[in-house]
Amino acid sequence: MRFLVVDDSRIMRNILKNTLIRLKFKSDDFLEASNGEEAYGILMKEKIDILLLDWNMPTLNGLELVKRLRAMPSYKDLPILMVTSEAAKYNVIEAVKAGVTDYLVKPVTEKNLEDKLNRIFQRKKA
Amino acid sequence: MNAKSILPFIDVTVHAFKEMFGVELEAKSPYLMRKDTPMDWEISGVIGIAGEARGVVVLSFQEDLAVALTGRLLGKKKAGMDEDVIDTVGEVVNIIAGNAKQGLEDSRLQISLPSIVMGRNHQVVWPSSTIPIIGIPFTSLYGDFHLSVGLESLVL
Numbered sequence: 001m002r003f004l005v006v007d008d009s010r011i012m013r014n015i016l017k018n019t020l021i022r023l024k025f026k027s028d029d030f031l032e033a034s035n036g037e038e039a040y041g042i043l044m045k046e047k048i049d050i051l052l053l054d055w056n057m058p059t060l061n062g063l064e065l066v067k068r069l070r071a072m073p074s075y076k077d078l079p080i081l082m083v084t085s086e087a088a089k090y091n092v093i094e095a096v097k098a099g100v101t102d103y104l105v106k107p108v109t110e111k112n113l114e115d116k117l118n119r120i121f122q123r124k125k126a
Numbered sequence: 127m128n129a130k131s132i133l134p135f136i137d138v139t140v141h142a143f144k145e146m147f148g149v150e151l152e153a154k155s156p157y158l159m160r161k162d163t164p165m166d167w168e169i170s171g172v173i174g175i176a177g178e179a180r181g182v183v184v185l186s187f188q189e190d191l192a193v194a195l196t197g198r199l200l201g202k203k204k205a206g207m208d209e210d211v212i213d214t215v216g217e218v219v220n221i222i223a224g225n226a227k228q229g230l231e232d233s234r235l236q237i238s239l240p241s242i243v244m245g246r247n248h249q250v251v252w253p254s255s256t257i258p259i260i261g262i263p264f265t266s267l268y269g270d271f272h273l274s275v276g277l278e279s280l281v282l
Contacts, residue, residue, distance in 0.1 A: 007221075008239070011199065011213040056220065056239055085224025087138075088231055106221050107145040 001025060002047060005032045006039040006062065007054040007083070012106075016052055016083065019110050023117070036060030040068065041086070048078070050120065055084035063098055070099035079120045083108060132156050132260050134229025135183070135222065135275050139264065142221050147198045154263040159274060163261065166247050168192075169211070169273060171219030174238035179279035181257060183226075184250050185219040191269035207244075216240035222273070230277075250274070 003020060007013045012099075013032050014100060021027050031046060033039035037060040039053070069075040080096040082100045092103050101123070104116050136153045143149045167186035175181040189194075189207055196214040197204040204211065224238045243250065259276040 009213050009217045011196075011210055012217055015199070056224075056237065058239060085221040086237075087225045088235070089228070089229035090231070090234060091227070105144055105225065106217075109145060 001029055002049045003030045003052060004042060004046075004048045004050075005030055005052045006034075006036065006057070006065075007032075007052075008057040009054075010034070010035050012054070016108065016113075019108065021055055022110060023114055036062060036065035036068075039065060043069070043075070044126060050079040050081065050117075052081050052083050053100075055082060055086050055091070063095060066095070066098045066100055079124060081116055081120060083113075131230065131277060132262065132275060135273060136262060137229065139222050139262075139273055141153040141268065142218060142225065143266070146218065146221070147195050149195070149198070149266050149268060152265045156260050156262045157260040158252065159259040160250070164247075165272075168244065168246055169207070169215055169246070170243045170248065170250055171215040172241045172243060173219050173223040175223065175235050175277060176238070176245045177235040178233040179230075179235060179276070179278050182259075183219060183259055184252075185215065185222060186272045186274070187215065188271075191271055194268050196197060212242050212244075216242055241270040263268035 005016050007014050017030050031037040031042055033042055035057040053065065066080055069078060079101045081102050081104055082095050083104045083106060085106045087105045095103055101120055102116050104112060140151045143151050165186060168189040169192050170184050170186040170275065175183065175185045192211050192215055193204045193206060196211045199214055200210065227235050240282050257276045257278045259274055262273045264271050
């Protein structure tokens with residue numbers, strides 16, 4: 001299971017990676033990017049199984065990256081978990097309309113990240 | 127801005143500190159800040175608000191507390207100010223502003239990327255406008271900090 005963790009905050013990327021390791025994912029399964037443009041470049045070169053994606057980032061934000069990816073047939077089924085501080089209902093609706101698989105509001109806890117990932121993996125199996 | 131508008135900011139700050147740092151907070155009485163209210167803080171995270179209401183959220187710390195909180199977040203003691211501390215202050219103010227939108231859904235708001243201001247006794251100067259700025263002092267076992275919130279177009 002290869003993750004791409006995208007957040008402009010290095011400390012948030014580390015927290016997400018450490019939380020995933022505590023959830024028994026392997027530490028060499030993570031790639032990271034600090035904005036949407038950088039993430040897009042990685043996605044074009046590497047095989048990624050799931051994207052953990054912040055919303056507010058410089059150059060290309062998370063929502064714009066989701067729209068760009070969902071317009072490409074090869075990325076229409078890529079699981080995307082948006083992990084963001086944006087907690088308003090209208091933000092969640094906008095993200096779901098753009099094509100995110102699920103939505104997690106920061107601050108992230110081990111329990112709520114695990115629950116969201118389990119939901120995504122179960123949906124993928126079905 | 128009325129008390130109802132400030133409550134989401136207090137609630138999400140208390141929640142964020144508990145979840146991120148395992149720190150319990152006590153919010154002191156909010157007060158109306160003047161343009162020249164002195165600030166004796168050493169690092170502030172600033173987020174702009176735009177959309178159906180304009181405003182700003184400023185989270186201010188003494189360096190020692192910002193360093194201690196970063197250490198708690200990383201699970202290892204930090205020696206002093208560095209990129210991780212700056213990153214942490216930016217992330218916390220981002221979470222406070224983004225989470226507070228949930229309690230302010232009468233207005234559709236967008237938040238900016240965080241900026242960081244550093245320096246002993248730095249001043250955050252509010253623009254000349256009619257936007258009231260509310261100050262909320264917080265206390266914790268690890269030290270005190272301050273949240274300033276200015277937001278227009280909300281019920282007065």
